[in-house]
Amino acid sequence: MSKGAAKDQLVEKLNERTATIAVVGLGYVGLPLACALAEAGHRVIGIDSSLDKVEGVNAGHSHIDDVPSAQVRRLVGDRNLGATTEYEAARKCDAAIIAVPTPIDEYRVPDLTFVRSAAESLSQVMPKGSLVVLESTTYPGTTEEVVVTAFRERGYMPGVDIFIGYSPERLDPGNAKWDIHNTPKVVCGLTKNCLETVIALYSTIVEKLVPVSNIRTAEITKLFENIFRGVNIALVNEFQVICDAFDIDVWEVIQACSTKPYGFTAFYPGPGLGGHCVPVDPFYLAWKAREKNVNTEFIELSGRVNASMPAYVVGNAAKLLNANRKSL
Ligand SMILES: NC(=O)c1ccc[n+]([C@@H]2O[C@H](COP(=O)([O-])OP(=O)(O)OC[C@H]3O[C@@H](n4cnc5c(N)ncnc54)[C@H](O)[C@@H]3O)[C@@H](O)[C@H]2O)c1
Incomplete structure (x- = not known):
């Protein structure tokens, strides 16, 4: 045939x-x-x-x-x-x-x-x-x-x-x-x-x-979609730490920014990355990029920022509890 x-x-x-x-x-x-x-x-x-x-x-x-x-x-x-x-x-x-x-x-x-x-x-x-x-x-x-x-x-x-x-x-x-x-x-x-x-x-x-x-394009689209999320989550997490230092409510900032009809996508801070894919998938590209001697700095940096969030959130919770005379 x-x-x-x-x-x-x-x-x-x-x-x-x-x-x-x-x-x-x-x-x-x-x-x-x-x-x-x-x-x-x-x-x-x-x-x-x-x-x-x-x-x-x-x-x-x-x-x-x-x-x-x-x-x-x-x-x-x-x-x-x-x-x-x-x-x-x-x-x-x-x-x-x-x-x-x-x-x-x-x-x-x-x-x-x-x-x-x-x-x-x-x-x-x-x-x-x-x-x-x-x-x-x-x-x-x-x-x-x-x-x-x-x-x-x-x-x-x-x-x-x-x-x-x-x-x-x-x-x-x-x-x-x-x-x-x-x-x-x-x-x-x-x-x-x-x-x-x-x-x-x-x-x-x-x-x-x-x-x-081509197939490599199809494969990398999925990675870019998840890296996009991971990097933006890291950015908003870092922004939360900055806002806290200035005694500004980051949630109000995001809400206000979200009224811009173009050029802004809302992401929200949190204690870490949820789900199965976003914490794992970026490292598939980081690993493969080494073969080409290409740096993947955003992937590494966002991984570090997101990994630091659980300790930051627990620290904040401890401060709030102390202020209310309760222990963690
Ligand atoms: N879970 C999600 O939300 C999601 C979203 C998008 C993409 N993905 C991707 O899809 C793929 C599958 O993820 P998942 O969440 O469905 O995984 P999963 O762990 O829920 O399911 C995988 C299944 O494959 C079976 N399995 C493992 N090796 C096998 C083999 N050699 N032959 C036959 N069966 C085998 C396991 O028993 C399991 O039931 C992964 O690459 C993941 O990154 C997952």
Whole structure:
């Protein structure tokens, strides 16, 4: 079959929602994604190394707050959703999405063990003419270094025998306004044909797709979004310390600044960085940038400022308590 014919066949299956899709990693990102794809009419198989999660999903239980168990139960009952620990299941799949963890170690070095293992396992089983998309947050170059390499080693020609893409997840757990359907999604493919298949896949669940010209760009957009937040949170945290020194209420300052209709985005001070991504993701770029001898001073500085906030907040709390004759 020509590469154009394989691509057309896959795009048609995805458009008609007759495709079988594997979602690798059924966590905060993977389970909502698997459910959205199943709701859209695809047959979805979740592959997760945790037997507990797999058994839970198959029994109709959700382990993620944003996904109701009733939905999982219905999708499993309708045979649109199932879960397994076995990568063998992907042998019958038309597409696979990788949503496994990308943590850092104690030296803030990216740990790609999970991505590597998922890519290598998929490379052994995905059929020719199928699509593999990486969604895990990571540094620019990962998709090519890890996913493309795994399929090359199997003897597949990326873009011809296998379509490969990257699409960062923008999920904001608990956000009632912006969900998987109405949050615009950055997408990219290794080749033009790859991109067409990626677009066909995600357009069945996302209203607005934002294609970018190459995979490294797609990978770094996610990092920049989170670095932007981390740096601005650090700035407002430092500003709080400055305002406190002048006996000025930083919250009133932010409120007043927020009335400016352009050029100002409100961020709020606090005891530290919340969530899973913002404290971790910037260090993926800081680590990779060293390879290019490029400094990432904003990342390091904001990390230091944000890390100093818990002690500052506790110190303030102690002062307030002392003033009220209470001890910490
Ligand atoms: N949680 C968020 O809000 C969020 C938002 C945007 C992006 N991300 C990114 O998405 C990715 C996934 O994050 P998450 O929060 O869903 O992680 P998670 O820890 O909630 O879930 C990951 C799942 O992958 C499974 N797993 C690990 N290795 C596996 C393997 N080799 N094969 C199969 N399953 C495996 C784990 O058992 C777990 O269930 C990360 O790169 C993260 O940075 C997360």
